[in-house]
Amino acid sequence: MKKTLLALGLGLALSVTAMAAQDFRLVIHGGAGNIVEGRFTPEEEKAYHEGLQAALKAGYDVLAKGGTSVDAVKAAINQMELNPIFNAGRGAVFTNEGKNELDASIMDGKDLTAGAVAGVTNVKHPINCADLVRTKSPHVMMVTQGAEKFCAQNGAEIVDPKWFFTQHRYDQLKKAQEKEQIVLDHDGAKKTSNAELYIDPLMYDYKYGTVGAVALDKHGNLAAATSTGGMTNKRFGRVGDSPIVGAGTYANNQTVAVSATGSGEMFIRTSAAHNVHTLYKYVSQDVQKAGDAAIKEVGEIGGSGGLIILDAKGNYAFPMNSKGMHRGTIGPDGKPMTAMYGTEKLRHYSSK
Amino acid sequence: MKKTLLALGLGLALSVTAMAAQDFRLVIHGGAGNIVEGRFTPEEEKAYHEGLQAALKAGYDVLAKGGTSVDAVKAAINQMELNPIFNAGRGAVFTNEGKNELDASIMDGKDLTAGAVAGVTNVKHPINCADLVRTKSPHVMMVTQGAEKFCAQNGAEIVDPKWFFTQHRYDQLKKAQEKEQIVLDHDGAKKTSNAELYIDPLMYDYKYGTVGAVALDKHGNLAAATSTGGMTNKRFGRVGDSPIVGAGTYANNQTVAVSATGSGEMFIRTSAAHNVHTLYKYVSQDVQKAGDAAIKEVGEIGGSGGLIILDAKGNYAFPMNSKGMHRGTIGPDGKPMTAMYGTEKLRHYSSK
Numbered sequence: 001m002k003k004t005l006l007a008l009g010l011g012l013a014l015s016v017t018a019m020a021a022q023d024f025r026l027v028i029h030g031g032a033g034n035i036v037e038g039r040f041t042p043e044e045e046k047a048y049h050e051g052l053q054a055a056l057k058a059g060y061d062v063l064a065k066g067g068t069s070v071d072a073v074k075a076a077i078n079q080m081e082l083n084p085i086f087n088a089g090r091g092a093v094f095t096n097e098g099k100n101e102l103d104a105s106i107m108d109g110k111d112l113t114a115g116a117v118a119g120v121t122n123v124k125h126p127i128n129c130a131d132l133v134r135t136k137s138p139h140v141m142m143v144t145q146g147a148e149k150f151c152a153q154n155g156a157e158i159v160d161p162k163w164f165f166t167q168h169r170y171d172q173l174k175k176a177q178e179k180e181q182i183v184l185d186h187d188g189a190k191k192t193s194n195a196e197l198y199i200d201p202l203m204y205d206y207k208y209g210t211v212g213a214v215a216l217d218k219h220g221n222l223a224a225a226t227s228t229g230g231m232t233n234k235r236f237g238r239v240g241d242s243p244i245v246g247a248g249t250y251a252n253n254q255t256v257a258v259s260a261t262g263s264g265e266m267f268i269r270t271s272a273a274h275n276v277h278t279l280y281k282y283v284s285q286d287v288q289k290a291g292d293a294a295i296k297e298v299g300e301i302g303g304s305g306g307l308i309i310l311d312a313k314g315n316y317a318f319p320m321n322s323k324g325m326h327r328g329t330i331g332p333d334g335k336p337m338t339a340m341y342g343t344e345k346l347r348h349y350s351s352k
Numbered sequence: 353m354k355k356t357l358l359a360l361g362l363g364l365a366l367s368v369t370a371m372a373a374q375d376f377r378l379v380i381h382g383g384a385g386n387i388v389e390g391r392f393t394p395e396e397e398k399a400y401h402e403g404l405q406a407a408l409k410a411g412y413d414v415l416a417k418g419g420t421s422v423d424a425v426k427a428a429i430n431q432m433e434l435n436p437i438f439n440a441g442r443g444a445v446f447t448n449e450g451k452n453e454l455d456a457s458i459m460d461g462k463d464l465t466a467g468a469v470a471g472v473t474n475v476k477h478p479i480n481c482a483d484l485v486r487t488k489s490p491h492v493m494m495v496t497q498g499a500e501k502f503c504a505q506n507g508a509e510i511v512d513p514k515w516f517f518t519q520h521r522y523d524q525l526k527k528a529q530e531k532e533q534i535v536l537d538h539d540g541a542k543k544t545s546n547a548e549l550y551i552d553p554l555m556y557d558y559k560y561g562t563v564g565a566v567a568l569d570k571h572g573n574l575a576a577a578t579s580t581g582g583m584t585n586k587r588f589g590r591v592g593d594s595p596i597v598g599a600g601t602y603a604n605n606q607t608v609a610v611s612a613t614g615s616g617e618m619f620i621r622t623s624a625a626h627n628v629h630t631l632y633k634y635v636s637q638d639v640q641k642a643g644d645a646a647i648k649e650v651g652e653i654g655g656s657g658g659l660i661i662l663d664a665k666g667n668y669a670f671p672m673n674s675k676g677m678h679r680g681t682i683g684p685d686g687k688p689m690t691a692m693y694g695t696e697k698l699r700h701y702s703s704k
Contacts, residue, residue, distance in 0.1 A: 140621060143470060143471055149588055237502075238494055238498065244598070245621065250623070265492045269464045269492060269597065271626035274627070
């Protein structure tokens, strides 16, 4: 009898564990593009995997303790904003004028509140600045100096713009300027009649790095966030999809949380992140199918890139039409799973 | 026999006329809000109807000659940008710093190309500036000084920022600042912990005026465009839905062209214009139903306003949850039909 009770007790415990296993989830990306085997040294591969692992662990720490999905995506993105290997925060690419202009957006799937900033130059963590817009103002989007002023007044960490300087990004700018070309931070170039805006498809090398995160917390709430440094050598205050709610970022507890990376213009023109939400809601109820359909629309107008998608049941997908995407996920087992090449399976990376 | 032929001939002619009657269409709005009978003097009503009529006729002239839907929406909006009664171009509301910061976006349903500008201060016709971004750059969105520089380099008409000054808007600013409140250019206020961003629901008076246009041309192509001066007393580089492709503006030949006006933040958070596109595509194939559903979602998060929607068959609708919306349409008969109050039927207005 004692044995039976013990067995019942164990059964209950196992069942709880099984439920807990679907309880929370974090999915991230660190940019999509021409990421193919043979391009990266083992040291570079290590840096990407470990950068993703650190971000996943930061978000896991929030979720495992019962924290919110909003706090988890912020924690994960803050890690990547600090890591110069990613084109977000420190390590952002340079504009034509030698500046770093940063964009970010965040959305809470619980109440559809959202915040976004574009063209900020002195906020250490642009995603936190976007979240201040979400929580401390009646607005969704603020740009340039106005956004900086608002975030400073509301407690965001302000840094000297030099904080964002990294030599390798500066070298990319100089190289781009020699060719007098804009370089996308992702695939999807388009010729233009404006010579100085011409984008050379061969310059795809210099793009990777927009970062994003989507999370489901123990309370069943979804959140999505995206942060980027934009395009090397960009001019004219160009804004891509990352700070556009509906294009680069979307979250709704009824459906999915989405973050995009790729040729921003085509993601805006197809409202890519919101498109996944509606495809999931009205067509497929399947994260992979909804994501593939949204990426197909991006591809039909010449764009490429990838999406991370997570639904309220914990299902997730990494649809892409680019060669690869830095990506990863972590759940209740606390084991960060990462990958970067298109066909590569998620694995628990170890350099040993 | 002669009579029969004549009858056949007439039948054919009538049939052709009937087809031609669906041949092209322009639908516009001049802002939504607390537009109720008794608030306006006959002179004010006249000014709104005649302002809408002038815009409709300008677009009609383009469409009747076989011009494109893109050129028609630009022509209609240019008229309204020149008319100080609307909060777009000349007549734009003032920011907290006493400036006029203008936003606009445009989209071509034929190829999904889109252009948008936010926070420009010296471009006479922001919608033309947005269209330059669409046609002369590989980008979709440019903001503030960068956008101004690009548009100037590409032939946009540049004016002294004083061009946008109108006494009545300046008085609105002073009145708002006395109360130290932001005033929405539309319904949908939201309290905030930031006292200086508090929006007084009683200040709804001062908002009307974002303008928009959607058109179907003789070639079967749809286009959509939106232009605005934003919010009186706005701070911190706030950007609303008007320059956000997918929120304030969307066009796709397969479905609909949409322009929004209302509480911009809630239109962004529901990707309102793109939402109509997907609701039409996946749910109803009906402009009114798709629009009502999209407005319902805006309302569910506390927003209000209206939409103009036109599909590729020439069907159109003006769904709204605000008290009224300045609105109108014109087709092959060349007769501008306008209305402003919620339940008011479209009519051929004459002050006589």
